[in-house]
Amino acid sequence: MTDTSxxxxxxxxxxLVIIGVxxxxxxxxxxxxxxxxxxALRSSPSGLDGLQVWLTSQGxxxxxFSGGWLLDxxxxxxxxxxxxxxxxxxxxAAPQTTEALLFQxxxxxxxxxxxxxxxxxxxxxxxxxxxxxxMRLTGIAHPALLVEEARLNRILQELTxxxxxxxxxxxxxxxxLPYRDKAGAVLTAELYAAQLFDGRACDPIxxxxxxxxxxxxxxxxxxxxxxxxxxxxxxxxxxxxxxxxAAIAQDY
Numbered sequence: 001m002t003d004t005s006x007x008x009x010x011x012x013x014x015x016l017v018i019i020g021v022x023x024x025x026x027x028x029x030x031x032x033x034x035x036x037x038x039x040a041l042r043s044s045p046s047g048l049d050g051l052q053v054w055l056t057s058q059g060x061x062x063x064x065f066s067g068g069w070l071l072d073x074x075x076x077x078x079x080x081x082x083x084x085x086x087x088x089x090x091x092x093a094a095p096q097t098t099e100a101l102l103f104q105x106x107x108x109x110x111x112x113x114x115x116x117x118x119x120x121x122x123x124x125x126x127x128x129x130x131x132x133x134x135m136r137l138t139g140i141a142h143p144a145l146l147v148e149e150a151r152l153n154r155i156l157q158e159l160t161x162x163x164x165x166x167x168x169x170x171x172x173x174x175x176x177l178p179y180r181d182k183a184g185a186v187l188t189a190e191l192y193a194a195q196l197f198d199g200r201a202c203d204p205i206x207x208x209x210x211x212x213x214x215x216x217x218x219x220x221x222x223x224x225x226x227x228x229x230x231x232x233x234x235x236x237x238x239x240x241x242x243x244x245x246a247a248i249a250q251d252y
Contacts, residue, residue, distance in 0.1 A: 041084065041107055044136040045238035048082055048127075051249060054240065058250050073122045081118060082127040082232060085110035086151035088158075095133075102134035105147045112158070119219055125227040126159065127235065128152055130195050141238060143193055152195075152230075159228065161220025162201040167230065168210060170194040176243065177207045181251040189213060190243025195231040202228070206248075 042049045042064070055062045084107035085092070092109045095101040107129075118124055129152070134145045149167050156165045175194035179187045189206055191213070199212025205227075206214040213234065216225050233239030240246050 041136065043237070045139050045141070045236065046084075046107075046131050046136045046232065047237050048080065048232075048235060050237040050240050051080070051235050054246055055250060060250070076122045078227075079118060079122045079124045080127065080235070081115070081124055082236075083110060083115075083129050083155070084108050086129055086147050086155065088112045088115065088155070102132070102137065103145070104133040105129075105151065107133060107136070116219075119224060119226050120222070123227075125229060127229045127232045128155065128195070130232050135238075141192060141233075146193065146195075156197060156228070159220065159226065160201060160217045162218070165198055165201055165217070167195065167197045170196065170211075177211075177213055179206045179244075179248050179251075181248070187244040187248050187251070189234055189245055189248055191231050191233050191239065192242070195233075197228070197230040199228075205252075206234075 041047050049064070052062045052064050086105050088110045089112050092106050095104050115126075119126075129147055131141065132145045132147055135141055146169070149169065152167045153165075156167065157163055170191075170193065172194070173192065175191045175196075177189045177191070177194075179189055181187055194213070196207060196211045196213055198210045199207070199215040199217070200209060202212065202215035202217035203225075204212045204215045206212070213231055214227065214229050217228050219226050229235065231239075233242070234245050235249055240249065
């Protein structure tokens with residue numbers, strides 16, 4: 001005899017549905033927190049939001065990208081990539097005290113493979129870190145809040161493959177470096193507690209020799225080159241207003 005009774009569907013596991021919803025909400029909440037943190041960083045003294053506003057006001061086609069969608073490499077003239085991680089590939093540990101937060105040297109996590117992927121895909125300007133979290137939180141650019149030189153040296157050498165590419169910090173309060181713009185006029189980059197590097201293995205654009213600020217440098221293990229800016233204060237919200245930094249950013 002044939003069984004003609006309707007097939008019963010499996011009962012819905014309400015507990016699994018609830019768990020799934022909780023996971024989705026947790027992921028959404030984490031994404032929101034991370035996006036808010038990144039926005040706070042971009043608008044802080046050590047961020048680059050001011051650069052976008054300035055260049056856009058001067059007629060530049062500038063867009064901010066924080067992830068979440070694909071970019072067309074053919075539409076990017078230059079990717080400005082600020083680095084806020086002095087120890088790429090190492091997970092950022094959450095500070096447990098206010099003092100630890102102020103002296104924290106990394107603002108987010110960066111993977112070397114992701115950095116190299118961007119360099120390989122589009123023309124890239126790497127903006128090295130300079131300030132600890134305390135500068136962002138207090139708005140005070142104090143020498144005690146500078147990140148460790150040894151960490152920056154490792155980043156430089158990892159990027160270029162050149163052991164002689166090392167960082168140095170000026171002993172002068174303010175440092176002025178000349179830059180010749182496209183029209184042939186000489187502009188002045190002005191930096192507080194200037195953070196420069198040995199660019200003798202690179203093609204200097206601002207500065208030169210052991211006092212290079214901006215240069216086109218080789219990429220380790222590649223035939224490509226990458227622009228390296230050793231002192232983010234040339235372009236960030238803190239330093240863009242100094243000297244003729246804003247005019248230099250617009251010209252370059």
